[in-house]
Amino acid sequence: MMGQRIKVASYNIHKGIGTDRQRDPARILKVLAEVDADIVCLQEADLRFGKRTGVLPAFMIASHTDYVPVPLDVQHDSMGWHGNAILVKRHISIDAHDIIHIPCLEPRGVVTATLGIGGASVSVFGMHLDLSGLWRVRQARAIAALGEAARQQHPTVLMGDINEWRANAGCFREFGKHFTVLDPGPSFHSQRPIGRLDRIMHCDRLVMRSCGVHRSALSATASDHLPVWAEFTVG
Numbered sequence: 001m002m003g004q005r006i007k008v009a010s011y012n013i014h015k016g017i018g019t020d021r022q023r024d025p026a027r028i029l030k031v032l033a034e035v036d037a038d039i040v041c042l043q044e045a046d047l048r049f050g051k052r053t054g055v056l057p058a059f060m061i062a063s064h065t066d067y068v069p070v071p072l073d074v075q076h077d078s079m080g081w082h083g084n085a086i087l088v089k090r091h092i093s094i095d096a097h098d099i100i101h102i103p104c105l106e107p108r109g110v111v112t113a114t115l116g117i118g119g120a121s122v123s124v125f126g127m128h129l130d131l132s133g134l135w136r137v138r139q140a141r142a143i144a145a146l147g148e149a150a151r152q153q154h155p156t157v158l159m160g161d162i163n164e165w166r167a168n169a170g171c172f173r174e175f176g177k178h179f180t181v182l183d184p185g186p187s188f189h190s191q192r193p194i195g196r197l198d199r200i201m202h203c204d205r206l207v208m209r210s211c212g213v214h215r216s217a218l219s220a221t222a223s224d225h226l227p228v229w230a231e232f233t234v235g
Contacts, residue, residue, distance in 0.1 A: 004120040004234040006206075009037035009214070010159035010198050012128070012188075012225035015044050015083075016055040019191055019221050025056045027222045029064050035214045035227050038089050038117060040067070041126030043161045043225075045085040046078045054079030066090050070097050070113045082109035084126045084160070092117045100146065103138040105130055110143055114154060120234040122206075123150040127160035129171065136164060140171035147203070148178040155205035155234055161225065162199045175201050184228035185213040190220050198228045206232040 011032070016023045032040060046052040056079060061067055069079050070086040071094070079085045081099040088094065093116035100110040111126045125147055129136045143158065150156045158179060164171055167183075175181050179201040186193035193213065202208060211230035219226050 004118045005209070005231060006039065006117060006120070006122065006234065007037045007229060007231045008039045008041075008124070008157055008159060008200065009035045009227050009229040010041045010043070010126070010161070010200060011227040012043040012161045012198060012223060013045060013055060014223040014225065015047060018223060024222070025060055026064070027218065028056060029060060031214070031216070031219045031222045031227060032065065032067070032087070034216055034218065035229055037229055038092060039115060039124055040087040041124065041159045042080065042085045042087065043126070043128040044083045045080040046083050052078045061087070068094075070094055070111070072097060072099055072111060081111050082107050082128070084109060084111045084128055086111055086113050086124060086126050088115055095121065102142050103135065105132050105135045108139065112150070121154045122234070123154040123156040125150075125156070125158040127158065129161070129163045131163055133169065136162070137170040137174060140174035144174050144178050151178070151203040151205065156203045157200065157206060157232070158202075159200040161197055163197055165195055165197070167196075179203055180208070182208065182211050182230055184211045184230065187213050187226040187228050189224055190226045193226060198225060200228060200230045202230070202232060206234060208232055
């Protein structure tokens, strides 16, 4: 459908631990309400060790938000896959979803979903790339190839914590072969944002209308990252 407006966001929620060192899932959900995106990709949405329990309890999402987690069918108590998760507003249909293994030094993965919104169908990829520059390039190459294949079927957007400080890094060149890499602005550290670590990338079937970093009193303390967002028109 031409002209359908979609707002997406990416947010590394740091396992729900804020800059005050308190774990507060309700605070994260309040920040998501401030951003009010249709589709949200989360990073560090599960605890790292043990059962990798989801940071945002399902009952809190159901009772306090208009979001539904994309069911990734990985572990019973987890929301995501290696901490990556996707939330969508209730009016959005989840037509397909999957988890993707990528080359990694640390435990890493990618989550993806095909979503229906207002008559349009959009493919979404959520990611959290490696701290190693060499592995980031390998991961970006693999993800970009998968995204390019998805783009043949649906408008496609990729987003997440890229963990890259350099503007001309190899991972951006890999993504840039197929996608436009947006720079919403500095999002890390949330108290004094300098690093442009959180990025959104889109294919030419999505027209970017605006993008930015969501900075508020609440988001400055809820996590060590600020959410980034972008609004698109399909077509």
